[in-house]
Amino acid sequence: MNGSYSGMVAVSQAMAEVQRKIDLYAPLDTYVLILGETGTGKELVSREIHARSGRKEYRFEALNTGALPRELVESELFGYEQGAFTGATSRKVGYYELADNGTLFLDEIGNMPPETQVKLLRILDEGVFRRIGGVIDRQANVRIISATNNPDIYNAANFRNDLLYRLSVAVIEIPPLRERMDDITPIVNSFLRRWNERNGPEKTLNSHGLRLLTEYDYPGNVRELQNILERACVESPERTINPEVVQRILQEQKRHITHGKDVTAAQVTGLGYTESKRRFALNYMRELFESSGGNLFVAAKRLMDKVSSEEISRDLGYESLEQMIGGMKIEYKPTMLAEPATKTKHQGRRSRITDDELMRAIRQHGSFSKAAGELGVVGSAIDYRIKKMGYKGRKDFRKRAL
Numbered sequence: 001m002n003g004s005y006s007g008m009v010a011v012s013q014a015m016a017e018v019q020r021k022i023d024l025y026a027p028l029d030t031y032v033l034i035l036g037e038t039g040t041g042k043e044l045v046s047r048e049i050h051a052r053s054g055r056k057e058y059r060f061e062a063l064n065t066g067a068l069p070r071e072l073v074e075s076e077l078f079g080y081e082q083g084a085f086t087g088a089t090s091r092k093v094g095y096y097e098l099a100d101n102g103t104l105f106l107d108e109i110g111n112m113p114p115e116t117q118v119k120l121l122r123i124l125d126e127g128v129f130r131r132i133g134g135v136i137d138r139q140a141n142v143r144i145i146s147a148t149n150n151p152d153i154y155n156a157a158n159f160r161n162d163l164l165y166r167l168s169v170a171v172i173e174i175p176p177l178r179e180r181m182d183d184i185t186p187i188v189n190s191f192l193r194r195w196n197e198r199n200g201p202e203k204t205l206n207s208h209g210l211r212l213l214t215e216y217d218y219p220g221n222v223r224e225l226q227n228i229l230e231r232a233c234v235e236s237p238e239r240t241i242n243p244e245v246v247q248r249i250l251q252e253q254k255r256h257i258t259h260g261k262d263v264t265a266a267q268v269t270g271l272g273y274t275e276s277k278r279r280f281a282l283n284y285m286r287e288l289f290e291s292s293g294g295n296l297f298v299a300a301k302r303l304m305d306k307v308s309s310e311e312i313s314r315d316l317g318y319e320s321l322e323q324m325i326g327g328m329k330i331e332y333k334p335t336m337l338a339e340p341a342t343k344t345k346h347q348g349r350r351s352r353i354t355d356d357e358l359m360r361a362i363r364q365h366g367s368f369s370k371a372a373g374e375l376g377v378v379g380s381a382i383d384y385r386i387k388k389m390g391y392k393g394r395k396d397f398r399k400r401a402l
């Protein structure tokens with residue numbers, strides 16, 4: 001190990017490898033992409049890289065572009081001149097400029113708006129940027145470290161590959177805590193040391209309490225472990241933390257969690273609402289597709305009464321359904337948009353029925369379900385179409401169109 005790591009616990013083999021990479025990349029001044037689930041320590045690692053680099057005397061600025069409203073991203077990143085837009089009463093220096101000679105940490109790049117991606121790429125290519133509303137080309141010498149919790153970022157339809165390649169000259173992957181259980185005890189010890197320094201009476205955890213902690217899988221990773229420990233300290237008045245309290249907290253955590261993987265209540269993991277919603281929707285759709293044999297038509301039949309697939313894809317940040325499927329990287333991709341084999345007549349026509357076609361079919365058959373059968377679409381696809389045409393529903397359509 002090269003020097004001491006400020007508060008970063010790395011006892012497991014996996015974290016030793018992370019440390020090795022930090023030491024390797026820190027002085028090289030290359031851009032680094034950090035991959036890891038929420039709470040694994042991506043920001044901590046990026047601060048370590050900065051602290052060990054030739055830029056350490058300059059600023060480390062962190063910006064989560066995905067958590068900002070779209071309109072704010074660019075003004076936060078690149079700043080603006082006075083009068084650039086309504087409300088710009090004075091000039092503002094953006095994070096990119098603030099990080100001149102230092103490091104800019106871009107958190108959750110997977111959610112960066114597409115326009116910002118284009119702009120950032122151009123700036124990296126040309127080496128100059130402008131504040132919004134500005135006419136002067138400015139230069140800043142910035143090392144960008146970016147992070148994402150999307151392990152499929154390389155296949156994500158909503159992130160530009162050309163930008164990703166620029167940002168990921170070096171890559172550090174932080175494994176989830178459940179894959180490096182050796183780190184749990186030292187993290188607990190380091191937490192308790194800090195707690196006791198700040199709060200006086202020495203808290204300890206006995207082996208029973210510790211064993212309980214090693215039997216949990218931490219979807220919220222180190223942050224979740226810290227939250228659990230903090231609660232245990234607060235809720236257990238005795239000097240030795242009561243294992244029953246630990247047990248109860250762990251049970252509550254589990255109750256918050258859907259599918260046991262990475263959908264956790266916002267409070268548990270510290271995720272924002274937007275990210276929690278995105279993850280929930282993503283997992284929901286995965287489950288739905290998987291339990292529908294990976295077939296969109298089957299999935300749509302079970303879902304579309306409530307919400308259109310277009311809406312879902314937009315919710316997840318994709319421009320279209322096809323993009324979403326690509327972005328979700330579902331294995332059985334080729335069959336996604338085809339109808340099940342039993343309906344061979346009009347394969348995959350759902351998204352292509354025209355209003356005229358629909359009108360003619362309904363008029364001809366006098367029945368929505370027969371029209372759907374003829375056109376080879378599910379009934380709810382007809383409802384969707386009808387609504388798009390401005391009718392409230394089937395009744396309204398019958399009344400006004402037939």
Ligand SMILES: Nc1ncnc2c1ncn2[C@@H]1O[C@H](COP(=O)(O)OP(=O)(O)OP(=O)(O)O)[C@@H](O)[C@H]1O
Nearest residue numbers: 007008009037038039040041042043044149222223
């Ligand atoms: N190896 C570690 N040793 C000690 N503390 C750690 C370690 N890894 C993470 N932490 C602590 O866990 C918390 C979460 O870390 P951090 O914010 O860096 O995670 P993150 O991966 O950026 O999370 P998110 O994806 O939610 O933004 C912080 O309080 C951090 O100090």
Ligand SMILES: [Mg+2]
Nearest residue numbers: 042043107147
């Ligand atoms: Mg973070």
